[in-house]
Amino acid sequence: MAHVSVVHRPDDPRIFERECRSLADAGYAVSLLAPGAEEHETHGVRLVSLPRRPRATRWLSAGQLLAQLHRLRPDVVHVHDPELLTLFPLLRPLGPRLVYDMHEYVGQAVAGKHYIPASLRRPAAWGTLFAQRTLASLADGVVGVVPEQFEQLGARPRLRVLLPNYPRxxxxxxxxxxxxxxxxxxxxxxxxxxxxxxxxxxxxxxxxxxxxxxxxxxxxxxxxxxxxxxxxxxxxxxxxxxxxxxxxxxxxxxxxxxxxxxxxxxxxxxxxxxxxxxxxxxxxxxxxxxxxxxxxxxxxxxxxxxxxxxxxxxxxxxxxxxxxxxxxxxxxxxxxxxxxxxxxxxxxxRYSWEVIEHRLVDFYAELRARRPA
Missing domain, CATH: 3.40.50.2000 (Glycogen Phosphorylase B;)
Structure with a gap:
């Protein structure tokens, strides 16, 4: 399985330390594709480098990312950035199960970006919410931090799990x-x-x-x-x-x-x-x-x-x-x-990753037991 981000660092605690390491400990073969990663294996997780690009040119990483996924041929592609939802229509025919990890309230986050002109923030937020709702429906499962995030999605996918950002x-x-x-x-x-x-x-x-x-x-x-x-x-x-x-x-x-x-x-x-x-x-x-x-x-x-x-x-x-x-x-x-x-x-x-880690492992077991959407 491949966890993918074009935004987060390879040592991101939620992605690497908690999710990837826990899945590796559960016996899964896990790769993490992230910008600037030094290619090696650590704690059972294989790190794969993607280009480190400025915000405006991150889309240029799409070709290399797709090539890496084609080479790895993972059973599951688990994305951690909303912009990577745009790859779901391309990945869907290739057969992997697709997972979207919602780290934040995406629309509200876009509305607060200092680099977006103030007059465009509201339309950008609404457009982002619409795109998220539409593209996330192609996923086989969704991971959230709090239940209120799921209100920004439609009825699909039905398989969902809450993983609060509790520390290990x-x-x-x-x-x-x-x-x-x-x-x-x-x-x-x-x-x-x-x-x-x-x-x-x-x-x-x-x-x-x-x-x-x-x-x-x-x-x-x-x-x-x-x-x-x-x-x-x-x-x-x-x-x-x-x-x-x-x-x-x-x-x-x-x-x-x-x-x-x-x-x-x-x-x-x-x-x-x-x-x-x-x-x-x-x-x-x-x-x-x-x-x-x-x-x-x-x-x-x-x-x-x-x-x-x-x-x-x-x-x-x-x-x-x-x-x-x-x-x-x-x-x-x-x-x-x-x-x-x-x-x-x-x-x-009550508030540690060790208390809720089993939710992720159970989610993946159910995900793999289902046929891809």
Missing amino acids: FARFSHAALRTELAADDRLRLIYIGSLTRSRGVSLMLDVVRDAGEGVVLYLGGDFYDPVFAAEVSQRVAEELRGRVRLLGRIPPSEVPHYLASAEVVWVPSLPTGQYRRPTVATKLFEGMACGLAALVSDLPGRAPVVAGERCGVLVPPTVEGHLAGVRSLLAARSEIAAMGRRGREAVRG
């Missing part, structure tokens, strides 16, 4: 501290993920600016907008010098060590079209797995976890709300470790 707990169970970060005696907050306005990066900088000298923020991840990257870098170098550290992109294998060096995982999502809907905040659960308390915007998919597990602080998704949250954590710093312990045990028992 074993990966976080023995994280070693980064001493240069852990030694800071200020309240250590950390965010690792996409560095965009919609993820709350500007909000975090504003909060740290106003919170006083007792706080430090570790900020890791990639920028996708060079203008925004320059703006953040300037603020960090000037008004926030010494209070925010830019860590750059952190490989997934290193993420646990950086998280374990902080005290609070910060999830400051804003109520955009994407985040007003129920979702699974991967970074929240990764921080909890490392024993961190959580500072989280009170949005669907996050609030029930933080409130129910008593593992952090829920606040309105505003600068004022998050500033109040930081101040409450400063005032109750002695309680942070207990919040972290409760969160860690919750992930171990």
Whole structure:
């Protein structure tokens, strides 16, 4: 079987670490086709390189991708990008079972893209939703993160499985501290993920600016907008010098060590079209797995976890709300470790990949037992 992406890196945690590795452990022959992969086999998964291209020219990879699939002749082609649905009409006659993995609310994600002119975002979102609904009907199965995503599809395919983005707990169970970060005696907050306005990066900088000298923020991840990257870098170098550290992109294998060096995982999502809907905040659960308390915007998919597990602080998704949250954590710093312990045990028992891994294996067993659509 072949898992395919022209967007995600070959070390993407959902694709490689969780889905591909679990299927390999279950005895399947698994290939992962991804941009920039070094061709070798690791953890039972064969990595196959695709060209690394800018967004505007990714379609040029279609020929090479189809050639690789023709060479591999997989029983299942499992795609992780909505743009790859356009290959389903070409792949359907060749016989493999087709799986579409819905990582996000696609229409809402398109509507929030900074590189699409504002006047075109709504029509682009509607067009994307229509194309997704039409082309996904050619699939033999669909994988989602939350049930609300399936509302964007039609009646087909009927075979569906929910795989929330819960972390593989074993990966976080023995994280070693980064001493240069852990030694800071200020309240250590950390965010690792996409560095965009919609993820709350500007909000975090504003909060740290106003919170006083007792706080430090570790900020890791990639920028996708060079203008925004320059703006953040300037603020960090000037008004926030010494209070925010830019860590750059952190490989997934290193993420646990950086998280374990902080005290609070910060999830400051804003109520955009994407985040007003129920979702699974991967970074929240990764921080909890490392024993961190959580500072989280009170949005669907996050609030029930933080409130129910008593593992952090829920606040309105505003600068004022998050500033109040930081101040409450400063005032109750002695309680942070207990919040972290409760969160860690919750992930171990209820929100880990190990708890739901069987769903993927069962889905594939049923998929292969059925005749292709």
